[in-house]
Amino acid sequence: MKKLSFIIFGLLLLSCSQKRATEALAPMFPFVISYDGPGNVTNMSHLLDAPAGKDGFVRIENGHFVTDAGRIRLNGTNLTGSANFPSHEQADLLAARLARFGINCVRLHYMDANYSNFMQGEEHGIFTNDSTTQRNLDPAQIDRLDYMIAQFKMKGIYVDINLHVARKMDERDGFPGIDQRPSLDKGVDNFEPRMVALQKEYAKKLLTHVNPYTKLAYTDDPCVALVEINNENALFNQYFGGSIDKLPEPYSLELQKQWNSWIHKNYQSAGQLSKAWGLQMDSIAKDFSNKTIPLVKRDAAYSPVRRDFYRFIYQVEKEYWTGMYTYLKKELKVKPVISGTQLRYTSPFLQADLDYIDIHSYWCHPSPVNPEWEIGNVSMVNSLKNISEMAAQRISNKPFTVSEYNHPFPNQYGAEGQPMLRAYGSMQEWDGVFEYTYNHRLDFEPQAMNYFFDMLSRTDVLAHMPACAAIYLRGDVLPAKESLVTKINHAAYFDSLAIARKVRAGIENAGYDPGICLIHKTAVELTEDPVSRRLRIQKYQTIKKLLPVTPAN
Secondary structure, rough: OOOHHHHHHHHHHHHHOOOOOHOOOOOOOOOOOOOOOOOOOOOHHHOOOOOOOOOOOOEEEEEEEEEOEEEOEEEEEEHHHHHHOOHHHHHHHHHHHHHHOOOOOOEOOOOOOEEEEOOOOOOOOOOOOOOOOOOOHHHHHHHHHHHHHHHHHHOOOOOEEEEEOOOOHHHHHHOOOOOHOHHHHOOOHHHHHOHHHHHHHHHHHHHHHEEOOOOOOOOOOOEEEEEEEEEOOHHHHHHHHHHHHHHHOOHHHHHHHHHHHHHHHOOOOOHHHHHHHOOOHHHHHHHHHHHHOOOOOOOOOOOOOHHHHHHHHHHHHHHHHHHHHHHHHHHHHOOEEOOOOOOOOOOOOHOOOOEEEEEEEEOOOOOOOOOOEEEEEOOOOOOOOOHHHHHHOEEEOOOOOEEEEEEEOOOOOHHHHHHHHHHHHHOOOOOOOEEOEEEEOOOOOOOOOOOOOOOOOHHHHOOOOHHHHHHHHOOOOOOOOOOOEEEHHHHHHHHHHHHHHOOOOOHHHHOOOOHHHHHOOEEEEEEOOOOEEEEEEEHHHHHHHOOOOOOOO
């Protein structure tokens, strides 16, 4: 033992004598967790209930996802871009590997456009590479997708189908001004009638298509757990970002037409409108009569005019989300549960009209994504900020999912992210948690990290996935014993939205510190009823005594 101690001491002295620490280190080499690992104790596939859907469709009871077998939690990951279209051989290996990690749901993301990033060139999406249109599904890609979903199903892995994510319409289908519209047509596709119609067309083609490997359409296959209408996309978000102010014709004229129609539905005369807006009659009479009242710019000062414009945007979004939902449910007969978009992009009151609530969160997201791989390199353990912020926004009596979460590479503390998400997801009784993303590309066996967000070769994260499955699926972390549910009144919420341009709502609206989410289950109840501010303040003073030290940002 003494001899060994002297050897260790000598090695330490030797390393300290180097001018630079890096000169004492052996060259680094890639270490990737096996892509075809054995069935040892780290294999968590026994926690999956195969085949997926054998106990009926995922549905909602008492604010949670259930099947005929009872409560179900979705321990998920994402596939992005061309990774949704592996070869049959790749799909076999992929399904087996994900099952070993205890993944029981895969979110099929960014299928609807070709995908590229600064590391690699463009790879093919779900539509044909056609010089005349972006509306035709590619049969070869559909076959690959169908086969992969069938393999997932056999292993006990559900899927979450994303509809609109990335397709940006262009002149091929009669949409001019592609370079002047927001990225991925965000916001515009909430109100432009033809864009909405083409979203419905795509949904019909994809969801009513019969998978030859399962003999079921996706509308009728219980292995489809979830359907998402439009990823990170809302008219409010784009308006507050300034892109709606820059819209070219004909899109700006279409929105102006809808704005004037809304005005005429709510005001019977120019006199009534001038009184409500506090303007001189002669300043708006002609525009009222001609239906040419201009759109309200983002930076306009608060006024009755701006407040009404926000009411208009709210109505446009409501008609879009409920219209798409009704089409999917009533016209296409989609049986899986449906969400609209993620919290923080639009009003939670609007998203609560649909089946479940979703949110995304990243710690030290690269801003911007850059080829220098520059990223924030701090740990989240000292603040748990992402966890408390998400928990603070949960909507009471609605299933809650986190469909994208990551502490992106090369953050040296990235290993903490997924265990934190599962531990607090279990404590808060969230219904689904998803890492983002397993893979972006057709290469399913890289020997080193090749992008900020990919998980398939990220050893520091994957090493913890068996523990994550045990925490979240097996229930190794128990739900919190106490709950805090606060009320948010719609009228008070809209006041905040109109005055402060704030779409987010959480327990802080009721006077609570989000830090309480780290020790109790939390949610907000959305209501039309008045909420006593005095009661909120009294509750806050009581609960504040239970809080830990306020987390640092």
